[in-house]
Amino acid sequence: MSRLLLVGVFEKEDDILSVTRAAKDQGLSIVDVYAPYAVHGLERALGLKASKISVVCLLAGIAGAVLKLWFEVWASTFDWPVDVGGKPWNSLPAFVPMTFEVMVLFAGVATVTALFIATGLRPGRKPKAVVPGVTDDRFALVIEETDAAFDLPAVHRLLEEHNAVLIEERVEETEAP
Amino acid sequence: MARVYSVFARPLIQGDKRLAQVTEDVCRPMERRPGPWWWAAFTASSALLLLGMSAITYQIATGVGTWGLNTTVGWAFDITNFVFWIGIGHAGTLISAILYLFRQRWRTSVNRSAEAMTLFAVMCAGLFPVIHMGRPWLAYWIFPYPNTRGSLWINFRSPLAWDAFAISTYFIISALFWYVGLIPDLATIRDRGKPGFRQRLAALFSLGWDGSYRTWNRYEMAYLLLAGLATPLVVSVHTIVSWDFAVAVIPGWHATIFPPYFVAGAIFSGLAMVLTLMIIARKTMGLEDYITVRHIERLCKLIIATGGMVGLAYLTEFFMAQYSGNRYEQFVFLNRAMGPFAWAYWTMVSCNVLAPQLLWFRKIRTNLAVVFLLSLLINVGMWFERFVIIVTSLHRDYLPSSWAGYSPTVIEVATLLGSFGLFFTMFLLFCRVLPVIAMGEVKGVLSYGRKHGEGHP
Numbered sequence: 001m002s003r004l005l006l007v008g009v010f011e012k013e014d015d016i017l018s019v020t021r022a023a024k025d026q027g028l029s030i031v032d033v034y035a036p037y038a039v040h041g042l043e044r045a046l047g048l049k050a051s052k053i054s055v056v057c058l059l060a061g062i063a064g065a066v067l068k069l070w071f072e073v074w075a076s077t078f079d080w081p082v083d084v085g086g087k088p089w090n091s092l093p094a095f096v097p098m099t100f101e102v103m104v105l106f107a108g109v110a111t112v113t114a115l116f117i118a119t120g121l122r123p124g125r126k127p128k129a130v131v132p133g134v135t136d137d138r139f140a141l142v143i144e145e146t147d148a149a150f151d152l153p154a155v156h157r158l159l160e161e162h163n164a165v166l167i168e169e170r171v172e173e174t175e176a177p
Numbered sequence: 178m179a180r181v182y183s184v185f186a187r188p189l190i191q192g193d194k195r196l197a198q199v200t201e202d203v204c205r206p207m208e209r210r211p212g213p214w215w216w217a218a219f220t221a222s223s224a225l226l227l228l229g230m231s232a233i234t235y236q237i238a239t240g241v242g243t244w245g246l247n248t249t250v251g252w253a254f255d256i257t258n259f260v261f262w263i264g265i266g267h268a269g270t271l272i273s274a275i276l277y278l279f280r281q282r283w284r285t286s287v288n289r290s291a292e293a294m295t296l297f298a299v300m301c302a303g304l305f306p307v308i309h310m311g312r313p314w315l316a317y318w319i320f321p322y323p324n325t326r327g328s329l330w331i332n333f334r335s336p337l338a339w340d341a342f343a344i345s346t347y348f349i350i351s352a353l354f355w356y357v358g359l360i361p362d363l364a365t366i367r368d369r370g371k372p373g374f375r376q377r378l379a380a381l382f383s384l385g386w387d388g389s390y391r392t393w394n395r396y397e398m399a400y401l402l403l404a405g406l407a408t409p410l411v412v413s414v415h416t417i418v419s420w421d422f423a424v425a426v427i428p429g430w431h432a433t434i435f436p437p438y439f440v441a442g443a444i445f446s447g448l449a450m451v452l453t454l455m456i457i458a459r460k461t462m463g464l465e466d467y468i469t470v471r472h473i474e475r476l477c478k479l480i481i482a483t484g485g486m487v488g489l490a491y492l493t494e495f496f497m498a499q500y501s502g503n504r505y506e507q508f509v510f511l512n513r514a515m516g517p518f519a520w521a522y523w524t525m526v527s528c529n530v531l532a533p534q535l536l537w538f539r540k541i542r543t544n545l546a547v548v549f550l551l552s553l554l555i556n557v558g559m560w561f562e563r564f565v566i567i568v569t570s571l572h573r574d575y576l577p578s579s580w581a582g583y584s585p586t587v588i589e590v591a592t593l594l595g596s597f598g599l600f601f602t603m604f605l606l607f608c609r610v611l612p613v614i615a616m617g618e619v620k621g622v623l624s625y626g627r628k629h630g631e632g633h634p
Binding site for chain 2 (some may be wrong): 011012013014015031032033034035036037038039040042043044046048050051053056057071072075076077080082085086087091095096100101103104105106108109112114115116118119121122123124125126127128129130132133134135136137138165168
């Protein structure tokens with residue numbers, strides 16, 4: 001399969017924000033936007049939902065805390081109870097600090113792992129070089145030319161209205177999305 | 178629809194930068210050959226590192242008799258240095274995580290290097306408890322692992338074991354936070370098209386980052402979560418460090434004020450170290466437009482705030498000792514202020530409480546030479562604070578017959594100097610290989626490309 005893409009390149013944050021909103025309003029199929037920094041408001045313009053990584057973070061944190069608490073109780077109450085200064089074997093309040101640390105550790109490592117899995121970032125991944133400069137000073141809006149009804153001149157005009165510095169057509173060979 | 182946006186009274190970054198200029202300004206000092214000042218600093222700090230490594234080798238080979246400790250003063254230099262360094266690290270997390278949650282966008286100019294400082298400070302801190310164990314080759318005994326002795330587990334009720342977990346978690350999370358923050362900037366370096374070793378490394382570690390906004394969207398969420406995790410973490414770490422003392426029944430240590438007192442002191446000392454490093458870095462790397470006098474001033478204000486908390490804690494401690502009616506507590510505090518270590522106590526008070534008061538004046542806050550000097554004084558004062566807490570509480574205990582003095586040996590001093598060597602060597606190398614300013618974040622606070630308040634839902 002291959003698909004036809006239209007890439008518009010912009011130089012200013014204001015332009016990429018307004019052109020993305022306009023494209024969304026016109027019902028164009030936006031593949032992605034490439035930006036050198038996280039432009040605030042773009043996620044709403046693109047209609048992206050908040051990432052579910054937070055769920056992973058929460059679950060991993062709970063798992064870490066439960067696991068650690070269980071381990072401490074098991075080790076110092078059942079496996080080998082040791083009398084330390086006459087304290088009860090199951091000294092729950094004294095188990096809180098380590099449980100907290102392990103909770104944070106699990107949650108943090110899981111968050112980063114989930115980020116890498118969800119975004120596909122990994123060593124050796126080929127970056128999609130849409131246009132040079134998107135990691136430096138340029139913003140790129142990538143629109144898919146969906147069907148025959150796609151009005152190319154109109155979209156051209158739209159991009160130019162928002163100060164596109166470059167408009168290019170691309171053919172992309174698609175494998176898995 | 179109600180619109181919420183931030184309108185900067187003055188731009189955070191000076192000089193009307195365009196986006197490409199930020200990349201250029203940050204990458205240029207890194208890509209050109211290091212100047213004579215860098216070499217001089219690097220030579221000095223690696224010489225100190227070498228000195229410290231020799232001292233560590235010698236004391237481990239010979240034994241703990243090489244230290245000035247005695248049966249009364251069983252903790253002194255090692256633990257002082259440990260608490261000092263771990264405290265330095267905390268300001269990095271304050272800037273990178275806590276200020277992020279508070280949406281303090283000026284932090285973008287300093288967060289990268291402050292986080293690096295955190296990592297290196299935690300490395301230095303981790304060194305000392307391991308040395309202090311006396312038999313560092315058995316350091317892993319502090320962690321519970323299945324062993325052939327039973328398994329005999331560790332004492333989960335001991336603050337020292339909590340410490341090992343807290344510091345390791347802190348290091349891992351800080352490193353992750355720092356690395357995640359670096360990924361977009363590494364991609365920028367990769368795409369600059371200057372072939373060489375640096376570019377190949379950047380290509381590997383940028384993990385194929387391409388600026389896709391779908392990635393950015395998840396990235397921002399992960400960054401927010403890490404900030405949210407690091408914030409309670411940093412408070413917990415120094416709280417646990419303070420419990421190393423407060424859980425003991427030594428007069429002068431056994432106080433409930435210790436956790437907040439230590440956390441405030443840690444951030445206070447770390448901010449002073451951030452200032453020390455930033456004032457040098459902005460000058461030598463030509464980053465005056467990014468780390469502006471305004472940034473320095475804000476850091477100074479944070480120092481006034483945290484320094485005030487530290488001063489309040491000193492007073493509270495003294496008051497509580499008198500108010501408690503406990504003769505041993507009362508004695509420890511009078512002994513601190515008037516005993517044989519009075520010089521250390523008053524060094525601490527003048528550096529930590531009196532000196533920072535000068536920062537109330539804008540004239541002084543904007544005079545970088547004076548600020549630099551004050552930041553050094555605070556570093557010294559905060560080192561002495563830990564020394565005072567540890568040594569003066571121990572050296573005259575319940576039994577006058579066991580009272581003793583303490584003075585460090587050459588080996589101990591060399592180890593302390595060595596930790597400074599490690600810290601500055603790492604920091605100087607960091608300045609050479611990685612962007613000291615988070616480009617991907619600074620670009621987001623420029624005024625370039627946006628009409629203030631318009632187009633910002």
